[in-house]
Amino acid sequence: MAAKTLFEKIWDAHVVRTEPDGTTLLYVDRQLVHEVTSPQAFEGLKLAGRKPRRPGATLAVPDHNVPTTDRKLGIADPVSAKQIRTLEENCRDCGITVFGMNDVRQGIVHVIGPEQGFTLPGMTIVCGDSHTSTHGAFGALAFGIGTSEVEHVLATQCLLQTKPKTMEIRVDGTLSERCSAKDVILAIIGKIGTAGGTGYVIEYTGSVIRALTMEGRMTLCNMSIEAGARAGMVAPDDKTASYIKGRPMAPTGDLWEQAVKAWRALPTDSGATYDKTVELRAEQVAPQVTWGTSPGMVTGVDGMVPDPKAMPDDRARKATERALEYMGLAPNMPITQIAIDKVFIGSCTNSRIEDLRLAASFAKGRKVAKSVHAMVVPGSGLVKKQAEQEGLDKIFQAAGFEWREAGCSMCLAMNADVLQPGERCASTSNRNFEGRQGAGGRTHLVSPIMAVAAAVEGHFVDIRNWK
Amino acid sequence: MQPFTTHTGLVAPLDRVNVDTDQIIPKQFLKTIKRTGLREGLFYDWRKRKDGSPDPDFFLNQPRYQRATILLTRDNFGCGSSREHAPWALLDQGFRCVIAPSYADIFYNNCFQNGILPVVLKTDEVQALFKGVSKEGYALTVDLASQTVATPDGATYRFDIDPFRKDCLYKGLDAIGLSLRHDSAIAAYEKRRKTEAPWLFTDLAAR
Numbered sequence: 001m002a003a004k005t006l007f008e009k010i011w012d013a014h015v016v017r018t019e020p021d022g023t024t025l026l027y028v029d030r031q032l033v034h035e036v037t038s039p040q041a042f043e044g045l046k047l048a049g050r051k052p053r054r055p056g057a058t059l060a061v062p063d064h065n066v067p068t069t070d071r072k073l074g075i076a077d078p079v080s081a082k083q084i085r086t087l088e089e090n091c092r093d094c095g096i097t098v099f100g101m102n103d104v105r106q107g108i109v110h111v112i113g114p115e116q117g118f119t120l121p122g123m124t125i126v127c128g129d130s131h132t133s134t135h136g137a138f139g140a141l142a143f144g145i146g147t148s149e150v151e152h153v154l155a156t157q158c159l160l161q162t163k164p165k166t167m168e169i170r171v172d173g174t175l176s177e178r179c180s181a182k183d184v185i186l187a188i189i190g191k192i193g194t195a196g197g198t199g200y201v202i203e204y205t206g207s208v209i210r211a212l213t214m215e216g217r218m219t220l221c222n223m224s225i226e227a228g229a230r231a232g233m234v235a236p237d238d239k240t241a242s243y244i245k246g247r248p249m250a251p252t253g254d255l256w257e258q259a260v261k262a263w264r265a266l267p268t269d270s271g272a273t274y275d276k277t278v279e280l281r282a283e284q285v286a287p288q289v290t291w292g293t294s295p296g297m298v299t300g301v302d303g304m305v306p307d308p309k310a311m312p313d314d315r316a317r318k319a320t321e322r323a324l325e326y327m328g329l330a331p332n333m334p335i336t337q338i339a340i341d342k343v344f345i346g347s348c349t350n351s352r353i354e355d356l357r358l359a360a361s362f363a364k365g366r367k368v369a370k371s372v373h374a375m376v377v378p379g380s381g382l383v384k385k386q387a388e389q390e391g392l393d394k395i396f397q398a399a400g401f402e403w404r405e406a407g408c409s410m411c412l413a414m415n416a417d418v419l420q421p422g423e424r425c426a427s428t429s430n431r432n433f434e435g436r437q438g439a440g441g442r443t444h445l446v447s448p449i450m451a452v453a454a455a456v457e458g459h460f461v462d463i464r465n466w467k
Numbered sequence: 468m469q470p471f472t473t474h475t476g477l478v479a480p481l482d483r484v485n486v487d488t489d490q491i492i493p494k495q496f497l498k499t500i501k502r503t504g505l506r507e508g509l510f511y512d513w514r515k516r517k518d519g520s521p522d523p524d525f526f527l528n529q530p531r532y533q534r535a536t537i538l539l540t541r542d543n544f545g546c547g548s549s550r551e552h553a554p555w556a557l558l559d560q561g562f563r564c565v566i567a568p569s570y571a572d573i574f575y576n577n578c579f580q581n582g583i584l585p586v587v588l589k590t591d592e593v594q595a596l597f598k599g600v601s602k603e604g605y606a607l608t609v610d611l612a613s614q615t616v617a618t619p620d621g622a623t624y625r626f627d628i629d630p631f632r633k634d635c636l637y638k639g640l641d642a643i644g645l646s647l648r649h650d651s652a653i654a655a656y657e658k659r660r661k662t663e664a665p666w667l668f669t670d671l672a673a674r
Contacts, residue, residue: 025653027653082498096671129549195569230572
C-alpha cells in the first residue's frame, strides 16, 4: 500500500463518492454549531422541508453573543438574546443537544468539543466557524464552513469538497524558556504569510510539536486559518489518548480499545510525501507581538515596528503604512515601548485551564498597572470551575484582573466586551484585524504570559527576562 | 440559487490586499437570523470617516459605483472568519462577481453557494483592469461558459474553475438536493463505516 500522510488517511476514509473532476462527497463525523452562523441554516432546512440526517452527530452551544458578566441578569441586547433563543429553539425542534447559557458545560465551541471528548482523532469535524481548525490538534480533519454548508451537513451529513494540498510545517530544536505554542504559530504566520497556507491542510511535525501539550497543540492548530490554511493537524499519540480518556462523550470499554488501536495507525507513514514542506528552528522563536492589522504583521518582542520606507514592494509598503496609521505606531519604535490600555486573556486560542494556570503563576503577587484594565475570560464553564477550585480566580482578582463568565467575549466583541476607539489591547486571541475587538480598537496578539507581563508593566516586556 | 451564465456590469475597484471578512461585514451585523438586508453593513467601518459622516473617498460612497455589479480587488480577498454574511452582504449590494488574483478558501467556497462568481485572474491582468476602471462607466463582460472576462477595449482574459462548481453555478443547482440524490451511497457508506469504526456512531441523542 502506498505511504500516506495523516491527512490522506482521514480523507480517504471519508470519501462517499467522487465526481469526474475530483469534487468529493465527504462524510462528516461531527458538527459543532453556534448561534451566529446557524439560524439561516436551520431556516433553510425548514423551508425545504428537510430534517437533520443525524442530529446526534451535532453538538450546539451559544458562545459569541453571551455576556461574560452576571448571567442571572440575562442578555441586555435584545438582538443577541433573540439569536441565542433561536439556537435553542432550532436545536430543540431538531433533536440536537445544546448546552444552554446557564449550563456549566457551556463555553467556546472549540473549547467544549475537546473538553467533552466530542472531538476524536481520525474524525472529520466541521463548524460554521473558521477556528474549527483547533480540533486538528487531535489528529482530526477539522475545518470551518459557511452557513450554507452547515445546512448541507445537517441535511446530508456530507459536504462537497475539493481535495486540498498538503503542507508539512516542521518545528525542531528547543524553544526558549517561556516561549509557547502561541509564539510558534505567530512566528509561522510571520514566516509564510496570511495566505501562505491557502489551499493546503497543514500538518505540524517535529520535536517541538511532539513536546507540546494537547492544549498547546490546540493553540497551534487554532491559528492555522490565520495562515490561510484549510486546516491544521497534529498526529495523535499517547498524550492525545490520555487527554481524551474518561471524558463524558469519549468512547468507553471495547469501543475505547478499538478506537485507540485505530488511532495508532493514523500518523503519517514514513515515505509519505507532502506537496510542500516548511521548516522552522525553535531557537529562532522569540516571544511574538503583532504590530499591525493582520496576524502576519508580527515580530519578536525584542524587535521594532517596521519602517515602510525600507520596503521595496509597493503594495507591502502601502499595507504597512495603512496598518501603522490605524495602529497609531511610529516606524522603528521598539515593541517594548508600546503602552497598552487593556488586556484580554481568553478566546478559543488561549482560554483553557493550562493557559490560565500559567497566566496565574505570573500574575501571582503582582498588580495590574493603574493605567490598564485587564480581564480573564475562561473558555468554558468547566474551565472556570476548575480554575476556581485551584484558586486561580483569587490570584487574578488579587492582581487586579476581572474574572468573567465563559464565552468568545472580546476576541470579536459581539457581546458587551468591546474596545473603545483608539484603545490598545494586549490580547491572547487570534485576530488583530481593524475593528475586530471594537471599531477603532487596536489589537496586539500575544501569548497569555506576555499578556500578564504587559498588564503589570503597562507596556510589552520580554517575558524571557522578566523578573 | 440564481444561476450565473454571462454577466455584463459596471466595475467597482477596492485596491487593498488581504481584505478580511471582518471588514466586509463587521460583527454587529452578524446578529441577524436572516440572509437578507445586509447591504447596510457592507464595509461599514470603511464607509465612514472618524466623525461618522460618509467618507466621499470610499468607493461605495461614490455615485459612479452605486450600480456596480463586479467587484475588482487584490490578493487574499475574504480572509479570516467563515461568516457567509460576507457574500450575502456583497450580493445584497448588487455584486454578482468578484475579480481578484486570489481568495481565502472559505470565502471562495461561500461565493458559489450564493450565485456569486469569484474569478481568479493573474496579478498583471488584475492590474490592467485596475487601470481600465479609472475611466468612468467601465464595464466588463464575464462569461462562465467560455470562462472569460472581456474588457471594453477588446482584451479577453481566461480564468480557471473546477468543472463541477462551474456546472452548479451555471445551472443554479441546489447543492443539498444534488447530495441528497446520493442518499443510497451515503447510507451504504454509513453501514460500512459502522462496522469499521463503531465509536464514531455513538450519537448524542441515543445516550
